Amino acid sequence: MFNKLTGTLLNTASSFSIVSAVEKIKWIFICFNLVYVVLEVSVFSFLAEAVGRLMLSMLLMLIAFSYQCRWCFDASRNVLIQFHGFKLGGGSIYSLQQQDVDYSIIKNIELKEVHNTYKVILHVKDSQQAQFPEPISISLKVKQHKLPALVQQCRKELMSQGINVVGQFDSVSRKDWPTFSSVPLDQDTVKAFIGIKLFNDPIKLQYPVTLFMLPLPRQYFHQVWASSYISFMAALFILYSSQNIVAATVVALFGVAVSAVRRKLICDKHYTQGISTPNEIVISENSLVFPRVYFEDKQVRQIEKSAIKSINIEWNWYKAGDGDSIRRQYRRPFVFRVNIDVSNGESITLAGQAFDSNKFVIALSQLGYSATLTQIPKIAAVWRFYILIPMAIALLGMTGFGLFSLYIRYLV
Numbered sequence: 001m002f003n004k005l006t007g008t009l010l011n012t013a014s015s016f017s018i019v020s021a022v023e024k025i026k027w028i029f030i031c032f033n034l035v036y037v038v039l040e041v042s043v044f045s046f047l048a049e050a051v052g053r054l055m056l057s058m059l060l061m062l063i064a065f066s067y068q069c070r071w072c073f074d075a076s077r078n079v080l081i082q083f084h085g086f087k088l089g090g091g092s093i094y095s096l097q098q099q100d101v102d103y104s105i106i107k108n109i110e111l112k113e114v115h116n117t118y119k120v121i122l123h124v125k126d127s128q129q130a131q132f133p134e135p136i137s138i139s140l141k142v143k144q145h146k147l148p149a150l151v152q153q154c155r156k157e158l159m160s161q162g163i164n165v166v167g168q169f170d171s172v173s174r175k176d177w178p179t180f181s182s183v184p185l186d187q188d189t190v191k192a193f194i195g196i197k198l199f200n201d202p203i204k205l206q207y208p209v210t211l212f213m214l215p216l217p218r219q220y221f222h223q224v225w226a227s228s229y230i231s232f233m234a235a236l237f238i239l240y241s242s243q244n245i246v247a248a249t250v251v252a253l254f255g256v257a258v259s260a261v262r263r264k265l266i267c268d269k270h271y272t273q274g275i276s277t278p279n280e281i282v283i284s285e286n287s288l289v290f291p292r293v294y295f296e297d298k299q300v301r302q303i304e305k306s307a308i309k310s311i312n313i314e315w316n317w318y319k320a321g322d323g324d325s326i327r328r329q330y331r332r333p334f335v336f337r338v339n340i341d342v343s344n345g346e347s348i349t350l351a352g353q354a355f356d357s358n359k360f361v362i363a364l365s366q367l368g369y370s371a372t373l374t375q376i377p378k379i380a381a382v383w384r385f386y387i388l389i390p391m392a393i394a395l396l397g398m399t400g401f402g403l404f405s406l407y408i409r410y411l412v
Helices: 026-042 048-066 144-160 218-242 245-272 357-366 383-410
Strands: 009-011 015-019 067-074 079-088 091-102 106-114 117-124 136-140 182-184 206-208 280-283 287-290 301-304 308-317 333-342 347-351 372-375
Touching: 009 144, 015 144, 026 048, 048 067, 048 079, 067 136, 106 144, 218 245, 245 383, 280 357, 333 357
Parallel strands: 308 372
Antiparallel strands: 009 015, 015 067, 067 079, 079 091, 106 117, 117 136, 182 372, 206 280, 280 287, 287 301, 308 333, 333 347
């Protein structure tokens, strides 16, 4: 049965299991489907469509219930089973990943907090480093006030099976993100870019570049926004002369739309110069290929891994949270720039918003590229404020104008 204190540890007569944070997400899906089934049954009819919806919901709940991502310490076989897939009872339906580790090669199990995530880390003996070059870990989702109970029971169960346990999720062994500084890209820091991973996705090797999102030279700034200037002045004139808010809003939005189209046309002309070629960044184990849009001579570059001096990734959290708080907020990284220095003195700067930069960082780590993550004090996705702030001002203006009209009509 599940341990009532933590909901993360599972005991049977001959085994002890640690349930990952990823697996516990399934209970949210099951609860929503259960509510739907209850509501469906309350108004149930024997129509084929209603029966089909009910059966589909029950099937989805069964599939979600069978999903497992956990470590099972089997005392009868002295084997650690790392299972990720679908299983009902003792039978495996479909395995995404399964690996057996014999107790004889386990050096210790470490309980450690890594970048605001509670991890159980498996370390193998030095003689087995070739088979397991990097430590294997599983992430836990546990409330902070339940940590002591989890650590105590986890230590008790593992040590009873002869496995050495070190650490206890305390501040002594904790590995934190240093604020606004540089850290190497490794198996721990890359987890922030991976996020929640339900399946073993293949490494993405090709990254299409969105020309519209590339930065333009300053000489094009007023050319892009000229239509917006005119439309905003026209909108203010309409608002002043006729107080027609709807017409003024439509005119202003039309000018912004024209500016967006104008920017796309200018970007296409500036970066491609009328030559239609694939604009993709390609990464492999041995080299990086960059499209012609990044270079003044408009030639494709292939940079060998051995020729790369350094890769510096400038980033910041999209939504900051308090790492020491009991209620930790969800955070995800936002890449501003990827700066690549080559041994021949050339420097390449990739704008993070122009391609899938988060998956590019993951690929750099998984393919063995040496890189540095530099957190900078810059607001992520600042463009959203250009949309939200005018919308908020327009909403306040419309509300104020409406209240003023009511005052004139009924009170004066």
